[in-house]
Amino acid sequence: MDYIKTVTIQKVNNQAMESMEDTVVVEYPFTIFINGEEFITLLCSPSGLEYLAVGFLVSEGIIKSKKNIEKVVLDEEKGHAYIDLISKTDFAEKLSGKRTVTTGCGKGTIFYNVLDSLGTHSIKSDMKVKAESILNLSSLLNQNSQLFKETGGVHSCALCSEDEIVMFHEDVGRHNALDKIVGEAFLKEISLEDKILITSGRISSEMIIKTAKRKIPILVSRSAPTDLSVGIAKELDLTLIGFARAKRMNIYHGEDRILIP
Amino acid sequence: MDYIKTVTIQKVNNQAMESMEDTVVVEYPFTIFINGEEFITLLCSPSGLEYLAVGFLVSEGIIKSKKNIEKVVLDEEKGHAYIDLISKTDFAEKLSGKRTVTTGCGKGTIFYNVLDSLGTHSIKSDMKVKAESILNLSSLLNQNSQLFKETGGVHSCALCSEDEIVMFHEDVGRHNALDKIVGEAFLKEISLEDKILITSGRISSEMIIKTAKRKIPILVSRSAPTDLSVGIAKELDLTLIGFARAKRMNIYHGEDRILIP
Numbered sequence: 001m002d003y004i005k006t007v008t009i010q011k012v013n014n015q016a017m018e019s020m021e022d023t024v025v026v027e028y029p030f031t032i033f034i035n036g037e038e039f040i041t042l043l044c045s046p047s048g049l050e051y052l053a054v055g056f057l058v059s060e061g062i063i064k065s066k067k068n069i070e071k072v073v074l075d076e077e078k079g080h081a082y083i084d085l086i087s088k089t090d091f092a093e094k095l096s097g098k099r100t101v102t103t104g105c106g107k108g109t110i111f112y113n114v115l116d117s118l119g120t121h122s123i124k125s126d127m128k129v130k131a132e133s134i135l136n137l138s139s140l141l142n143q144n145s146q147l148f149k150e151t152g153g154v155h156s157c158a159l160c161s162e163d164e165i166v167m168f169h170e171d172v173g174r175h176n177a178l179d180k181i182v183g184e185a186f187l188k189e190i191s192l193e194d195k196i197l198i199t200s201g202r203i204s205s206e207m208i209i210k211t212a213k214r215k216i217p218i219l220v221s222r223s224a225p226t227d228l229s230v231g232i233a234k235e236l237d238l239t240l241i242g243f244a245r246a247k248r249m250n251i252y253h254g255e256d257r258i259l260i261p
Numbered sequence: 262m263d264y265i266k267t268v269t270i271q272k273v274n275n276q277a278m279e280s281m282e283d284t285v286v287v288e289y290p291f292t293i294f295i296n297g298e299e300f301i302t303l304l305c306s307p308s309g310l311e312y313l314a315v316g317f318l319v320s321e322g323i324i325k326s327k328k329n330i331e332k333v334v335l336d337e338e339k340g341h342a343y344i345d346l347i348s349k350t351d352f353a354e355k356l357s358g359k360r361t362v363t364t365g366c367g368k369g370t371i372f373y374n375v376l377d378s379l380g381t382h383s384i385k386s387d388m389k390v391k392a393e394s395i396l397n398l399s400s401l402l403n404q405n406s407q408l409f410k411e412t413g414g415v416h417s418c419a420l421c422s423e424d425e426i427v428m429f430h431e432d433v434g435r436h437n438a439l440d441k442i443v444g445e446a447f448l449k450e451i452s453l454e455d456k457i458l459i460t461s462g463r464i465s466s467e468m469i470i471k472t473a474k475r476k477i478p479i480l481v482s483r484s485a486p487t488d489l490s491v492g493i494a495k496e497l498d499l500t501l502i503g504f505a506r507a508k509r510m511n512i513y514h515g516e517d518r519i520l521i522p
Contacts, residue, residue: 152463204288
């Protein structure tokens with residue numbers, strides 16, 4: 001499917017207006033059905049849709065084990081994902097939970113109360129990474145963001161080892177990009193406990209909670225965190241880094257995992 | 262309440278690490294109760310909370326008339342807003358509706374289907390504004406964004422006449438900033454049909470639908486729109502402008518409302 005679309009715009013420049021072609025990013029309504037029941041509609045970039053559907057449900061705590069997924073069927077024409085789960089218990093539980101709408105680009109609804117999840121997933125990791133590697137990975141993320149260069153309308157997210165980007169996704173929604181990573185790693189059974197997650201977007205509480213739930217020890221943003229996400233990083237001992245650009249970065253918590261020569 | 266918080270960070274610069282104080286933006290959990298029943302928790306910046314609570318419910322279509330608001334009580338300590346509505350019919354209807362989670366920074370849950378609302382609020386306005394005025398207002402928005410300058414962690418939104426900013430709000434959530442504008446205008450009964458809305462953030466379908474629902478004829482972003490928002494602008498004949506910076510801007514629809522000397 002197309003991630004971008006060409007539109008005719010009127011470009012205004014120094015008091016002159018001219019008609020020209022320009023590209024905009026596609027925003028794709030994507031409805032997830034669980035066991036035949038309509039669950040939610042996400043607005044996303046139409047890439048990695050199976051990963052997004054599964055990753056969203058994993059992040060929400062609705063899918064806990066890969067064995068619980070009977071099948072995932074996509075209908076890209078209709079913008080539908082049909083997910084059949086063997087056990088529906090978690091699903092039912094979740095639906096009765098509280099609804100919290102967060103500051104997240106991309107997705108808001110989380111069926112647990114953000115603050116309730118504090119302290120539930122403390123990170124146990126003695127992973128150490130060179131500060132230089134973090135900055136290299138952050139530049140790599142930026143270089144890979146083709147869709148952003150074309151449209152300025154997306155966020156990117158990458159799962160990395162110290163040396164390279166292992167997985168990369170872009171989406172109009174910052175949370176969708178993260179959920180695509182979560183879903184791909186979940187389906188491919190790739191360990192996250194020795195990885196670094198890098199996002200182009202701001203770090204709100206929901207972003208860091210999703211990261212912590214996957215036991216990723218190091219979360220890096222090219223942008224800013226909120227005070228709540230810094231508090232959660234301290235609470236869960238997750239390494240939180242912001243403004244990782246060029247030769248600089250701010251470590252908000254967990255500098256013991258970052259090596260300076 | 263404080264919008265920013267001072268934290269101790271480790272600043273890495275050219276392979277050197279030093280401890281220093283830095284400011285991060287506050288992300289504040291804010292729970293709205295309707296007629297005593299917990300409705301939703303937003304994560305927001307703790308400013309204009311009454312406007313946010315009312316604006317959110319207006320944007321969601323839960324509050325249609327000011328007369329329907331019996332009272333709004335804030336408990337900033339607890340992060341609660343208690344809103345009593347005289348008629349609960351709309352509220353009940355809405356709860357049975359579909360849930361769509363959007364690409365919006367700040368807020369996702371909308372209880373109508375995005376696509377269903379196409380064509381329902383076509384803009385009838387012969388408002389004309391100088392391109393130069395739009396660019397001036399966009400720079401003004403940027404200059405006013407103190408919290409962004411301090412933290413890099415917020416979006417700003419302004420309601421403007423051709424000559425000046427009438428109303429300005431910042432929030433960790435792009436949609437919260439818009440809902441604060443919606444709520445303040447709703448409570449102060451300020452007409453929106455002759456105004457310009459300017460946002461620092463990207464324009465997703467939900468942003469433009471909220472703008473159209475308030476009958477604001479011109480929506481301006483310093484950033485990018487999605488193809489869905491461009492389609493909605495055409496469908497509803499709403500003037501949509503993106504990348505309004507310095508002396509340039511892109512008009513995606515409705516250039517007839519923009520005057521070039």
